[in-house]
Amino acid sequence: MIDKQSPIPIYYQLEKGIKDMIENGHLTQGDTLPSEREYAEMFEVSRMTVRQAINNLVNDGYLTRMRGKGTFVASQKIEQTLKGLTSFSEDMRARNMEPATEIIDFKKIKAHSEMIDALKVTEGSEVYELKRVRLADQLPMAYETLYISTSLVPGLTMETAMGSFYQYIEHSVGLRIKNATQTLEASNARKVEGEILQITEGAPVLLIERTSFLENGIPLEYVKSVYRGDRYKFTIELDR
Amino acid sequence: MIDKQSPIPIYYQLEKGIKDMIENGHLTQGDTLPSEREYAEMFEVSRMTVRQAINNLVNDGYLTRMRGKGTFVASQKIEQTLKGLTSFSEDMRARNMEPATEIIDFKKIKAHSEMIDALKVTEGSEVYELKRVRLADQLPMAYETLYISTSLVPGLTMETAMGSFYQYIEHSVGLRIKNATQTLEASNARKVEGEILQITEGAPVLLIERTSFLENGIPLEYVKSVYRGDRYKFTIELDR
DNA sequence: GAGTGGTCTAGACCACAAT
DNA sequence: TTGTGGTCTAGACCACTCG
Numbered sequence: 001m002i003d004k005q006s007p008i009p010i011y012y013q014l015e016k017g018i019k020d021m022i023e024n025g026h027l028t029q030g031d032t033l034p035s036e037r038e039y040a041e042m043f044e045v046s047r048m049t050v051r052q053a054i055n056n057l058v059n060d061g062y063l064t065r066m067r068g069k070g071t072f073v074a075s076q077k078i079e080q081t082l083k084g085l086t087s088f089s090e091d092m093r094a095r096n097m098e099p100a101t102e103i104i105d106f107k108k109i110k111a112h113s114e115m116i117d118a119l120k121v122t123e124g125s126e127v128y129e130l131k132r133v134r135l136a137d138q139l140p141m142a143y144e145t146l147y148i149s150t151s152l153v154p155g156l157t158m159e160t161a162m163g164s165f166y167q168y169i170e171h172s173v174g175l176r177i178k179n180a181t182q183t184l185e186a187s188n189a190r191k192v193e194g195e196i197l198q199i200t201e202g203a204p205v206l207l208i209e210r211t212s213f214l215e216n217g218i219p220l221e222y223v224k225s226v227y228r229g230d231r232y233k234f235t236i237e238l239d240r
Numbered sequence: 241m242i243d244k245q246s247p248i249p250i251y252y253q254l255e256k257g258i259k260d261m262i263e264n265g266h267l268t269q270g271d272t273l274p275s276e277r278e279y280a281e282m283f284e285v286s287r288m289t290v291r292q293a294i295n296n297l298v299n300d301g302y303l304t305r306m307r308g309k310g311t312f313v314a315s316q317k318i319e320q321t322l323k324g325l326t327s328f329s330e331d332m333r334a335r336n337m338e339p340a341t342e343i344i345d346f347k348k349i350k351a352h353s354e355m356i357d358a359l360k361v362t363e364g365s366e367v368y369e370l371k372r373v374r375l376a377d378q379l380p381m382a383y384e385t386l387y388i389s390t391s392l393v394p395g396l397t398m399e400t401a402m403g404s405f406y407q408y409i410e411h412s413v414g415l416r417i418k419n420a421t422q423t424l425e426a427s428n429a430r431k432v433e434g435e436i437l438q439i440t441e442g443a444p445v446l447l448i449e450r451t452s453f454l455e456n457g458i459p460l461e462y463v464k465s466v467y468r469g470d471r472y473k474f475t476i477e478l479d480r
Numbered sequence: 481g482a483g484t485g486g487t488c489t490a491g492a493c494c495a496c497a498a499t
Numbered sequence: 500t501t502g503t504g505g506t507c508t509a510g511a512c513c514a515c516t517c518g
Contacts, residue, residue: 068497085480186426186469229426308515
């Protein structure tokens with residue numbers, strides 16, 4: 001497992017070895033790892049070197065340490081999915097609700113100032129405008145307007161627009177979404193929003209705006225959503 | 241700057257010292273820090289101890305290292321402050337607004353069911369209840385009710401309640417806040433909230449609930465806040 | 481060549497958990 | 500009391516940058 005002659009740092013070899021065991025299931029949630037002194041003896045390295053490997057895995061959330069007890073494989077998944085960027089479909093499934101979509105409108109338009117800022121496209125270039133009602137367990141949950149540059153995703157169709165946009169982008173187009181900037185604010189439903197969401201005009205709604213970015217920093221989509229205030233609560237795990 | 245007799249770890253004292261210098265502007269973006277060996281000599285500690293402090297700051301995005309060149313203050317702020325867990329004061333300062341606080345009420349009460357769930361205290365144990373109006377540039381921004389177990393922070397006073405609770409906890413009490421779970425939802429101002437926030441009853445408000453945890457996973461505080469919907473927009477950076 | 485961060489050693493004492 | 504992780508020491512050699 002460890003080659004002390006290798007130019008690859010020992011701590012890194014050990015780190016990768018442990019990480020692999022977690023990822024391929026040889027170590028799973030809650031398992032106790034050998035103690036730091038055991039690892040040190042096993043591979044004939046210093047305990048500080050072992051600690052460096054384990055430190056990195058703790059920082060990355062793979063392991064947790066408990067003084068006096070030991071080092072354990074972290075729980076992952078459960079807390080993991082609360083953090084991070086999720087699509088509407090993923091979000092609803094995590095809440096044990098069944099997502100669905102109704103398309104209200106889908107067309108190409110000329111970009112205007114709002115999108116030029118968000119998507120960093122040039123004035124007058126073409127973007128898709130997609131308006132959808134997002135349903136959870138058959139009931140309206142959100143009304144969403146999505147803008148994407150046609151040059152990035154030329155083959156967008158009605159069919160793909162029905163499902164999870166993130167799934168489509170990542171699996172079919174092969175682009176990887178890296179991060180997003182999101183804002184949330186409270187407001188009142190306007191008349192048209194109330195009709196679509198089946199709530200009264202003026203009822204509380206949560207406005208969410210999101211710009212998603214690819215790995216190279218290029219903006220992929222700009223989405224404005226209106227969520228029913230009585231049915232939707234946004235939950236997030238924050239680290240300090 | 242460093243007290244070797246203190247029970248607070250040396251690396252943590254140094255880490256905090258450097259972080260403070262960055263946060264109050266004594267060190268700014270691009271500045272070169274003293275080398276690890278210089279720090280070690282300066283405070284008569286081992287270089288490994290210095291490295292532990294610097295490692296943490298690098299992981300937190302405050303510093304960057306370049307082999308053969310030195311250690312530098314990272315560019316941060318812009319993206320950094322958007323992520324992560326921030327106090328009201330930190331949040332407002334990041335928006336170039338001046339935070340202030342008015343205490344409405346501060347007392348000890350017996351825990352009831354809501355707090356028993358959130359703070360994991362036993363029924364009937366004592367908690368502080370602190371109600372505050374949070375101001376930004378002299379105007380009401382949020383109305384906040386905070387619960388903390390008296391056993392964790394026995395010395396909480398009116399004076400400390402005036403400022404940043406996170407600053408107090410981290411700098412004076414010496415506890416380290418690790419993460420928090422936060423929910424956001426849209427609602428309407430109730431009568432009393434409207435009066436305090438100087439908005440009309442029924443005006444849109446953003447309800448934020450937060451439970452903060454220490455490093456050992458113990459819940460520290462449970463906070464319910466009502467933010468003015470017309471003045472406050474929550475912004476967050478999400479990774480996929 | 482001098483200075484920097486990157487890695488590593490072989491110990492040490494402490495606080496904490498379990499027995 | 501034993502074993503764990505948490506902190507710390509006083510060195511060492513390496514790879515890299517820069518003058």
